[in-house]
Amino acid sequence: SQKIEQNSEALNIQEGKTATLTCNYTNYSPAYLQWYRQDPGRGPVFLLLIRENEKEKRKERLKVTFDTTLKQSLFHITASQPADSATYLCARANNAGNMLTFGGGTRLMVKP
């Protein structure tokens, strides 16, 4: 079965530092991975999509990498701010690319 795993422990970092979150998957590499942000009491919000043939994708202070050898995606937030505190979800696409399987999410806490 296709599994996708994220570190269930919360990540605590100091404001201004770079936060790095990890997403590992099993079996074949998906056509793409997506990262979402979820705040308490709200639905997930899409952040970035990275395709299998892309090694890196950037958007403002966010950077995502996709390593098909390690079967891993890393999500970086540079110059982190307390407002970045949230749960971040990684999701993999199925073969057809039309369905997502979500990881359990990692909670990020940025302290001022």
Added chain:
Amino acid sequence: EAGVAQSPRYKIIEKRQSVAFWCNPISGHATLYWYQQILGQGPKLLIQFQNNGVVDDSQLPKDRFSAERLKGVDSTLKIQPAKLEDSAVYLCASSSTGGDKTQYFGPGTRLLVL
């Protein structure tokens, strides 16, 4: 652009009772998803519609859960009868059928079964 609307936002019922959730997707989005999110876990897909047809419902507990999207727009998800383990947030999401793979989520309905 209006987002995905869901109602109610909260619902408390006793086990063995029935409950229904409603979702109105973003206008023009052909694909609609229902997810179950248990506290501390990621969303789990229950059912996916393309217009008014079911694309995947392999993880829907069909003995108690049902969903419909009769006119290819709004959708309802029903649980009958509810069990304690159904306590969760039920999220609705929608996406277009074009190249954009982004799913847009509603705020969810928080269900507590006592």
